[in-house]
Amino acid sequence: xxxxxxxxxxxxxxxxxxxxxxxxxxxxxxxxxxxxxxxxxxxxxxxxxxxxxxxxxxxxxxxxxxxxxxxxxxxxxxxxxxxxxxxxxxxxxxxxxxxxxxxxxxxxxxxxxxxxxxxxxxxxxxxxxxxxxxxxxxxxxxxxxxxxxxxxxxxxxxxxxxxxxxxxxxxxxxxxxxxxxxxxxxxxxxxxxxxxxxxxxxxxxxxxxxxxxxxxxxxxxxxxxxxxxxxxxxxxxxxxxxxxxxxxxxxxxxxxxxxxxxxxxxxxxxxxxxxxxxxxxxxxxxxxxxxxxxxxxxxxxxxxxxxxxxxxxxxxxxxxxxxxxxxxxxxxxxxxxxxxxxxxxxxxxxxxxxxxxxxxxxxxxxxxxxxxxxxxxxxxxxxxxxxxxxxxxxxxxxxxxxxxxxxxxxxxxxxxxxxxxxxxxxxxxxxxxxxxxxxxxxxxxxxxxxxxxxxxxxxxxxxxxxxxxxxxxxxx
RNA sequence: CGGGGCGUAGCGUAGUCUGGUCAUCGCGCCUGCUUUGGGAGCAGGAGGCCGGGAGUUCGAAUCUCCCCGCCCCGACCA
Numbered sequence: 001x002x003x004x005x006x007x008x009x010x011x012x013x014x015x016x017x018x019x020x021x022x023x024x025x026x027x028x029x030x031x032x033x034x035x036x037x038x039x040x041x042x043x044x045x046x047x048x049x050x051x052x053x054x055x056x057x058x059x060x061x062x063x064x065x066x067x068x069x070x071x072x073x074x075x076x077x078x079x080x081x082x083x084x085x086x087x088x089x090x091x092x093x094x095x096x097x098x099x100x101x102x103x104x105x106x107x108x109x110x111x112x113x114x115x116x117x118x119x120x121x122x123x124x125x126x127x128x129x130x131x132x133x134x135x136x137x138x139x140x141x142x143x144x145x146x147x148x149x150x151x152x153x154x155x156x157x158x159x160x161x162x163x164x165x166x167x168x169x170x171x172x173x174x175x176x177x178x179x180x181x182x183x184x185x186x187x188x189x190x191x192x193x194x195x196x197x198x199x200x201x202x203x204x205x206x207x208x209x210x211x212x213x214x215x216x217x218x219x220x221x222x223x224x225x226x227x228x229x230x231x232x233x234x235x236x237x238x239x240x241x242x243x244x245x246x247x248x249x250x251x252x253x254x255x256x257x258x259x260x261x262x263x264x265x266x267x268x269x270x271x272x273x274x275x276x277x278x279x280x281x282x283x284x285x286x287x288x289x290x291x292x293x294x295x296x297x298x299x300x301x302x303x304x305x306x307x308x309x310x311x312x313x314x315x316x317x318x319x320x321x322x323x324x325x326x327x328x329x330x331x332x333x334x335x336x337x338x339x340x341x342x343x344x345x346x347x348x349x350x351x352x353x354x355x356x357x358x359x360x361x362x363x364x365x366x367x368x369x370x371x372x373x374x375x376x377x378x379x380x381x382x383x384x385x386x387x388x389x390x391x392x393x394x395x396x397x398x399x400x401x402x403x404x405x406x407x408x409x410x411x412x413x414x415x416x417x418x419x420x421x422x423x424x425x426x427x428x429x430x431x432x433x434x435x436x437x438x439x440x441x442x443x444x445x446x447x448x449x450x451x452x453x454x455x456x457x458x459x460x461x462x463x464x465x466x467x468x469x470x471x472x473x474x475x476x
Numbered sequence: 477c478g479g480g481g482c483g484u485a486g487c488g489u490a491g492u493c494u495g496g497u498c499a500u501c502g503c504g505c506c507u508g509c510u511u512u513g514g515g516a517g518c519a520g521g522a523g524g525c526c527g528g529g530a531g532u533u534c535g536a537a538u539c540u541c542c543c544c545g546c547c548c549c550g551a552c553c554a
Contacts, residue, residue: 014548022487029546085554110554144477144552151553205554227554294513331514338514349513359513476553 013219018148020269023339024278027148034146034153038262041340042149044286045265046156050136052188052283053158053260056180062132062160067114069138070105075113078238082112085205089141107140112206112231112257115161116239123163123253125244130173131163149266150223150476157261163241163253167232170254174230177258178211178450181226189264190281190391191215191271192399193225194422194471196447201431204257208232214446214471216399217270220420222446222473225267228258271395272364277339279364281391282384289320289380290337294330294349307353307373315377318384320346338363343387344380364391405469409460412441412472422446422473426466428459436461443472 021027026042029035038046054064070093077083086109093105108114115133123131140154160177164170178195185193193213203210207229215225236242236252245251272279282288291308295301308322321342323333330347337345347359358376361368364387371379402421406412412423423443427433437460438444448470459466 012548033546082554088552089554141553145550146553203554207554210554229554292513296512326512329512329514329516331512331516333515334513335515347513351513 014147016275017266017270017273020273020277021148024269024341026265026269026278029148032153034143036148036152036154038156042265045268045280045284046262048284048286049184049188049264050158053180053184054134054136056184057134057158057160060132060176060180062134062162064135065133066135066137067111067118069108071108071111071114073104073106075117076106078113079206079234081234082206082238086110086141089143091140091142108137109139109141110257110259111135111137111139111159112161112235113239116235116241116255119161119163119253120239120241123241123243126165126246129163129165129243129253130169132160132173133162134158134160147266147476149269150263152262155261155263157259159257159259162256163236164255165243165245165251165253167254170230170232170256174211174228174256174258177228177256178213178226181213181228181258181260184260185213185215185225185264186392188281188283189268189271190283190388190395191225191267192392192396194447194449196449196471198227198447199431199434199445199470201434202445204229204231206231206234207257208234211450212447214473215267215271216395216402216422216473217267217476218273218398219270220402220416220473222422222471222475223263223267223270224446224475225264226258226260229256231255231257272391273341276335278341279391280341280343282343282388285341285343286319287321287342288318288384289315289344289346290333290342291320291322291346291348292330292333292337293322293324294347296350300350303353304348304350308348311348311358311373311376315380318377318380334361344383346380362387364394406472407457407460409437409440412437412443416441416443416474420474422471424469425460425472426455426457426468427470428462428464428466430459430462433459433461437472441472442474444475446471446473446475 024041025039027039028037030037073092076086076090090106090109093107094101119131122128136158138154138156142153143151146152162173164173182193182195185191193215195211195213198210198212204227209230211228212224213226215223217223233252233254235255241253242250243253269278272281293304293308295304305324312320334345341363343363345361352358356373357370358373359368360371360383362383402419404421404423406415406423406425415423427445434445454467455469457466457469458464
């Protein structure tokens with residue numbers, strides 16, 4: 001398979017991003033516009049993400065289930081805001097076999113409606129609550145403009161859908177998941193995020209309110225990395241899901257929904273990648289250590305391979321790969337694994353065997369170290385931990401260097417056209433001001449950060465009083 | 477759907493303004509030998525309806541018109 005070169009980091013970040021994906025052989029454009037073929041290298045990351053997230057969902061009491069891909073069109077229409085929000089981007093099936101369907105079917109853009117149609121039958125009593133379910137699935141949204149991983153017509157995701165007896169219980173659930181997402185982003189992806197509340201105009205269509213985690217990419221633009229919605233009783237009312245309370249009354253349940261998608265792979269690339277390719281944090285790397293034997297003569301090969309066997313015998317906590325392809329040169333292999341973001345490369349040749357050492361090279365820094373073969377397992381394990389931590393620190397430092405308090409709307413464009421980043425500014429809370437700022441600067445409110453950092457100030461758009469700063473930024 | 481750009485080998489491209497040995501170069505692929513600690517070297521080789529169609533011309537990758545496709549910017553993005 002062809003090995004692509006990343007020519008150089010173009011002034012155009014978009015170009016760099018697609019180059020990196022191509023070089024790492026992660027995805028291709030599909031024949032259907034906006035759809036993508038996820039290659040094994042890209043999918044391996046998704047599998048690691050799935051496993052980690054699934055464990056976290058299970059640990060917070062959730063179960064997996066599956067609901068249909070096709071949804072009667074009328075279901076979407078039951079919730080007013082929901083249909084208004086999704087109508088422009090749903091794909092519809094009108095024909096099946098040789099005939100036209102009586103009622104068109106939409107390909108799910110999200111599954112609230114079909115799931116709530118089931119929940120109506122599943123929920124009778126307060127004893128049935130809470131209902132905590134997650135689904136791993138694909139969805140289709142016919143966006144006008146698409147980008148590999150970040151916004152594709154079809155994408156893979158998980159969507160959680162829960163039902164609760166009280167508003168407070170649902171709120172607690174939404175925040176529990178928000179915290180799961182924050183931990184996943186920071187602990188696994190090594191990508192710092194700011195969690196908070198979406199403004200009214202940015203929230204999910206049909207939600208009471210929406211929580212989000214927002215990350216910063218290396219060009220200073222924001223990326224919404226995950227959302228957790230408190231749906232209130234909107235869907236319960238639309239699908240008539242009531243339950244008998246402990247005291248015998250009849251109530252509508254409160255709901256949440258939440259999801260993260262293959263967009264996270266795009267986030268990972270843009271948060272850590274460099275001109276040599278992607279950089280995978282150790283906790284998400286299917287291969288953490290690429291071992292490259294070096295030799296000239298057959299007897300050296302036997303010796304080196306023998307030593308590798310011995311060294312890897314007890315490496316059960318590190319996932320390693322021995323690249324013993326004879327038709328490729330060591331230099332080629334170095335490059336190959338770098339483009340694919342493997343955290344550590346190990347070189348071992350006759351010279352190393354003589355000195356009882358190996359060469360370890362970090363993908364994130366390029367730092368080369370000569371370490372003893374004794375205790376190699378522990379050395380590698382420690383280095384993986386260090387890389388995981390350093391990647392996070394580096395990304396956090398970058399985000400902080402691109403975050404500033406801004407009190408003049410006039411300076412937005414200057415900053416965002418130059419060193420783009422997060423602008424912490426006062427906002428009065430009105431949709432009109434939000435809109436005005438967006439029109440003038442292309443910056444949107446990424447979130448109203450969680451936490452109680454109150455500060456008196458004046459809205460940068462209208463001058464009215466505000467009691468906290470919110471985050472503005474240009475977003476993907 | 478608006479604005480801009482681009483379609484030449486599997487991929488990336490030169491050539492188009494000024495029509496005439498122009499089908500170029502790199503990567504990749506195949507064969508052989510030498511190589512292998514940063515994308516190996518040399519030699520040889522395979523591979524093209526120059527996006528499609530119609531025109532102009534003695535002659536079109538090149539000029540004209542139409543069509544198709546892709547990319548970027550914008551609108552849009554729960």
